[in-house]
Amino acid sequence: MPVSGPSISLQQLSRHYGTVRAVDSVSLDIAAGTLVALVGLSGSGKSTLLKMINRLVEPTSGTIRIGDEAVDSIDPHILRRRIGYVFQNIGLFPHMSISRNIAIGLELAGEKEGRDERVAELLDLVELPQDMASRMPDQLSGGQQQRVGVARALATRPGLMLMDEPFGALDPVTRDNLTDQYKALHDRLGLTTIIVTHDMAEALYLADRVLVMEGGQIKADATPAELLSGNVGEEAEALVSIPRAQAAHLIGLGKPA
Amino acid sequence: MSGDWNQALARVPELLAAHVQLSFSALLLAMLICLPLAIWAARSPRVAGIALAVASLIQTIPGLALLALFYPLLLGVSALVGGGISAFGFLPALCALTLYALLPILRNAVTGLTGVDPAAREAADGLGMTAWQKLRLVEAPLAAPTIMAGIRTAAVWTIGAATLSTTVGQPSLGDLIFAGLQTQNWTLVLAGCLFSAALAISVDLLLGLIERGIRERERIWAGAGIAMIAAGLAIATLPSMMARDNIVVIGAKGFSEQFILARLIGSRLEDAGYAVRYRDGLGSAVVYQALAAGDVDVYVDYSGTIWTNQMQRTDSQPKAVMLDNIAQWTSATHGVKMLGALGFENTYAFAVRPEDAREKSLRTLDDLARVSSDFTFGTDVEFLERPEWRMVQDTYPIRFRDARSFNPTFMYPALASGEVDVISAFSSDGRIAANNFVVLEDRKGAVPSYEAIVLLSPERSSEDRFVKAINPLIGAITVANMREANYMVDREKDKKTPKQAALWLKDKLKE
Numbered sequence: 001m002p003v004s005g006p007s008i009s010l011q012q013l014s015r016h017y018g019t020v021r022a023v024d025s026v027s028l029d030i031a032a033g034t035l036v037a038l039v040g041l042s043g044s045g046k047s048t049l050l051k052m053i054n055r056l057v058e059p060t061s062g063t064i065r066i067g068d069e070a071v072d073s074i075d076p077h078i079l080r081r082r083i084g085y086v087f088q089n090i091g092l093f094p095h096m097s098i099s100r101n102i103a104i105g106l107e108l109a110g111e112k113e114g115r116d117e118r119v120a121e122l123l124d125l126v127e128l129p130q131d132m133a134s135r136m137p138d139q140l141s142g143g144q145q146q147r148v149g150v151a152r153a154l155a156t157r158p159g160l161m162l163m164d165e166p167f168g169a170l171d172p173v174t175r176d177n178l179t180d181q182y183k184a185l186h187d188r189l190g191l192t193t194i195i196v197t198h199d200m201a202e203a204l205y206l207a208d209r210v211l212v213m214e215g216g217q218i219k220a221d222a223t224p225a226e227l228l229s230g231n232v233g234e235e236a237e238a239l240v241s242i243p244r245a246q247a248a249h250l251i252g253l254g255k256p257a
Numbered sequence: 258m259s260g261d262w263n264q265a266l267a268r269v270p271e272l273l274a275a276h277v278q279l280s281f282s283a284l285l286l287a288m289l290i291c292l293p294l295a296i297w298a299a300r301s302p303r304v305a306g307i308a309l310a311v312a313s314l315i316q317t318i319p320g321l322a323l324l325a326l327f328y329p330l331l332l333g334v335s336a337l338v339g340g341g342i343s344a345f346g347f348l349p350a351l352c353a354l355t356l357y358a359l360l361p362i363l364r365n366a367v368t369g370l371t372g373v374d375p376a377a378r379e380a381a382d383g384l385g386m387t388a389w390q391k392l393r394l395v396e397a398p399l400a401a402p403t404i405m406a407g408i409r410t411a412a413v414w415t416i417g418a419a420t421l422s423t424t425v426g427q428p429s430l431g432d433l434i435f436a437g438l439q440t441q442n443w444t445l446v447l448a449g450c451l452f453s454a455a456l457a458i459s460v461d462l463l464l465g466l467i468e469r470g471i472r473e474r475e476r477i478w479a480g481a482g483i484a485m486i487a488a489g490l491a492i493a494t495l496p497s498m499m500a501r502d503n504i505v506v507i508g509a510k511g512f513s514e515q516f517i518l519a520r521l522i523g524s525r526l527e528d529a530g531y532a533v534r535y536r537d538g539l540g541s542a543v544v545y546q547a548l549a550a551g552d553v554d555v556y557v558d559y560s561g562t563i564w565t566n567q568m569q570r571t572d573s574q575p576k577a578v579m580l581d582n583i584a585q586w587t588s589a590t591h592g593v594k595m596l597g598a599l600g601f602e603n604t605y606a607f608a609v610r611p612e613d614a615r616e617k618s619l620r621t622l623d624d625l626a627r628v629s630s631d632f633t634f635g636t637d638v639e640f641l642e643r644p645e646w647r648m649v650q651d652t653y654p655i656r657f658r659d660a661r662s663f664n665p666t667f668m669y670p671a672l673a674s675g676e677v678d679v680i681s682a683f684s685s686d687g688r689i690a691a692n693n694f695v696v697l698e699d700r701k702g703a704v705p706s707y708e709a710i711v712l713l714s715p716e717r718s719s720e721d722r723f724v725k726a727i728n729p730l731i732g733a734i735t736v737a738n739m740r741e742a743n744y745m746v747d748r749e750k751d752k753k754t755p756k757q758a759a760l761w762l763k764d765k766l767k768e
Contacts, residue, residue: 056382080385091380095398095474104394105384152384 005159005192006067007032008053013062014216015048022048024216025062030209035186035193037203039239040213046196049213050162053194054083066160081109084153084161084191088168090145092137098148099133105156122151127181143174150182154189161186163195167202179206201243204228212236264754265433265448273452275428277493279347280415283354287362287411290355292404295366296392305367312360320418323353324425328543345547346536350422350429357418358411365407369400402472409464416457420449423538426508426547430456435538440513440746440755441666459489504532505723508547508556511538512665513746514603514685514739516755518557518709521762522727529726541566541639545712549591554714555727559603561705563587565644576706583710592715596724597731600767601739603685604707605645606696610672614695621698625679626653634660635668635677645704646681652703666747669694685709685736687744709734733766 008030015023023045030036038046051057053064055076064071071079092101100107102122103115123130126147137145146166153161166182167175183206186193197203203210204224212220212235220227220236227240298305315323327349373396381391420431430453437445463482470479505526509519516537523533536553541562547553563583564570574582580598587593609619617628625632634657640646641660649655657679663671669688672680682689682696684707689696711730717723742762745753753761 054383056379077385077387080383082385085380085383087376087379087383089376089379091374091376091378091383093377093380093395093399094374108385108390149380152380 004190005033008160008192008194009065010049011063011065013049013052013064014060015045015052015057016060021045021216023052023059026216026218028211028218028221030192030194032192033190034208035183035191035195035206036209036211037207038194038196038211038213039198039200039203041198044213045216046213047164048216050164050194050196053160054080054085054162056080056085081105081156082158082160084156084158086146086149086153086161086163086166088165090142090149092145092148092152094137096137097133098135098137098140101137101148102133102151102155104152109156118155119151122155125154125185126151143170143178146170146178150178150185154185159190159192161191161193161195163193165196165198168197168199175202182206200239201246204240204243210236212239261442261444262448265437265445268433269430269448269452272428272430272432273456274494276416276419276430276453276456277490279350279354279422279427279429280412280419281490283351283415283419284358284408284412286351286355287358287415288408291359291362291366295363295370295404298363298367299370299396305371308363309360309367312363315356316360320353320357320421321424323356324349324421325540327352328425328540328546332546345543345550345552346426349425350419350427353425354415354418354422358415361407361410361414362404363407365410366400366404369403369407370396372403373399402468405464405468405471409461409468412460412464413457416453416460420453424511424540425543426536426539426552428536432537435511436516436755438664439511439538439666440516440752441749442752442754460486463489504534505554505717506552507533507535508539508544508553509535509537510541510544510556512683513755513758514683514743515557517742517746517758517762518599520756520759521730522555522557522711524756524759524763525726525730526723529722531723531726545593548712548714549593551714551716554717554723556712557599557709558712559707560598560710561604561645561707563710564705571644571648573702573705576708579706580708580710587712592718594713594715594718596711596713596727599709599711599730599734600732601685601709601734601736602707603683603709603739605640605704606682606684606689607679607699608672608682608689608694608696609679610675611693611695613678619695619697621700622649622653622655622703623700625697626655629655629657632657632678633676635671635680636660636662637665637668637681638662640681648705649699649703652701685739685743686747687740687742688747690740691744691748709739729766734762735765735767738762738765 010026010028013023013026014021026049038050040046048057052059053066053071055071093104096104099116099119102119106115106118119133120130123132128144128147128151132140132144137148140148150166167178170178179202195206204227207224210220210222210224210227211218214235220232222232222236226232227236228244230237294308298308318326331349331352377395377399378391381395386394419429420434422429423431423435430449433445433449437443437449463486466482467479470476470482507519507523509515519535519537523535526533539547544553544556545558545563545567548556560579560583564579568583568586584595587595607622607625613619619625619628641662661677665683668680669682669692671677672694673692682694684696711727713724742758745758745761746755
């Protein structure tokens with residue numbers, strides 16, 4: 001399993017909006033090649049934290065390093081071209097074909113050679129049929145569109161993927177499928193991935209490491225197994241108890257009376 | 258009838274060319290102003306608020322008023338930079354129409370740019386597009402159909418409003434409408450309306466084709482639309498590409514007598530070998546300044562108008578003294594030469610219906626003052642604002658029950674039909690005698706003299722051949738002949754064109 005993704009280090013990272021501390025002095029190290037889930041309720045600061053890594057949001061204070069480089073030493077658009085970014089609303093460009101949507105990162109980078117081959121390869125990677133290339137985004141289903149979103153983010157071969165509720169708007173079957181397939185891709189390509197979700201079940205299933213955020217701070221930092229075994233704080237327990245109770249209930253239903 | 262049409266159609270190509278050039282330039286200029294402004298406004302709600310408020314405010318100014326405003330504005334600018342800017346013709350029309358076209362383009366461009374799906378913006382940022390790349394690759398293409406719709410609206414407005422540019426001396430299809438309205442030549446009016454409407458409709462259809470091409474991403478439609486517009490533009494502007502050197506421009510205000518006298522002067526100049534062009538329907542203030550600036554070479558004005566409007570005099574002087582003073586003043590102030598008086602007066606005359614004059618024994622303005630509280634006053638559009646009206650009010654205790662303004666064409670019928678009871682008629686107008694209207698005497702001399710005088714631009718003043726061609730007209734026109742000529746053009750039956758009336762008048766000149 002090749003590891004090409006970088007490690008990430010956050011030092012006392014804060015982002016304030018007026019008196020609100022969306023992210024409150026977070027320090028964190030993420031090892032290269034990890035799939036980290038950031039879990040929390042709405043307003044816990046998880047999206048803000050994620051978007052500071054590719055400078056869609058500028059920190060009030062603190063530093064972020066990707067590998068050895070501080071992100072504020074890089075031009076924002078250069079930085080972002082090195083990082084894959086996938087978000088809930090997908091944001092495919094409605095006036096461009098699927099193939100141009102996928103290749104847009106290459107277009108920005110000025111790579112002219114081999115775009116079609118790369119698009120074909122990426123369509124395979126996200127398990128979309130090749131004839132999708134010439135279609136327009138509005139001819140695709142939500143799940144297909146998000147597969148294109150993932151392919152577009154991967155086009156420039158980034159080592160780091162930032163995903164903000166990527167599968168949140170999809171139906172459960174599609175969502176489950178994509179979650180599985182992404183995990184496999186992450187492992188195969190040796191990526192470092194940070195995925196924001198409010199769904200603890202998804203986080204437990206997908207991630208190597210789960211960070212629970214509340215009030216702008218990280219309240220728990222554990223592996224899925226550790227979370228399930230308890231003793232990781234009440235914030236985490238509150239979130240973990242839901243899938244646990246649901247699972248128990250389902251198992252109970254399945255047993256013969 | 259077919260003669261009328263031929264006469265109207267003969268003027269169309271040149272006027273259409275000027276109309277297309279003017280509207281297209283204004284539209285292009287408005288786009289150059291609006292598109293960068295819209296990009297800025299889309300990023301700053303404050304800029305958007307201010308820009309849209311200003312554009313909306315401009316839109317509330319009537320088109321005619323906007324044109325009129327630019328005239329003194331450009332004169333001021335010209336004075337500031339030491340001259341050289343023409344406040345006459347193309348420039349003021351271009352400025353006014355450009356301002357007029359701003360709102361639809363700006364509003365649609367801002368709406369289009371701010372209406373871009375936030376997800377597409379976030380994706381553009383997340384992918385590492387620079388601001389320029391985001392604009393070029395995402396925002397502009399997504400906003401393009403909306404922007405195009407705004408340009409389309411602006412184009413139709415501009416083509417319509419361009420007909421008003423006649424009043425500041427810029428030729429357009431409006432020349433036909435204004436001239437036709439004045440002389441009640443409905444064929445001319447109809448021709449002007451039909452051609453400007455046809456122009457607006459075809460431009461609208463072609464721009465619609467481009468809009469559809471952009472919206473549906475069918476390049477062929479957009480391409481076809483652009484090609485047809487380019488071809489139309491080239492064909493329409495072809496006539497104006499022809500050489501036009503040393504053409505004499507003869508100015509005329511907006512009524513029949515002026516059209517006739519302009520053509521009389523024109524015909525004499527043509528006899529002397531000049532090529533001439535007419536600028537009809539100019540406002541009183543515009544035409545004098547245009548003459549002083551050399552945009553107009555010659556026109557006929559009236560001594561009282563120069564006296565009160567240009568010289569700002571409010572005192573009454575005998576005719577001869579007035580003419581002397583005017584000749585000295587125009588020459589000293591603007592280098593304009595007053596060649597002389599044509600021999601008749603066209604003054605403001607208060608006219609009433611014959612039966613009223615009889616029953617209420619009205620003979621003088623004092624008699625009018627006596628009954629004025631029962632009378633409704635009909636005037637042309639400018640009289641109530643003119644100093645002569647104040648002079649009359651200062652001299653006679655006239656207080657009308659009500660006052661209404663008309664285009665001169667409709668003022669006489671309004672008196673005849675009883676819609677109004679007294680009008681501020683023009684003393685040389687043939688319709689006074691034709692309707693048996695009674696002109697009330699101004700025994701106290703409140704209204705200054707209005708001798709028709711020929712004025713020459715500074716440049717032509719010293720041109721011997723030019724002066725010689727016009728000189729025989731001085732003192733050669735009687736008021737009776739002028740009335741007759743005016744009536745030929747103004748009457749309903751057996752109507753003559755201003756040119757025909759001018760030729761008739763030419764034969765009647767006093768030797």
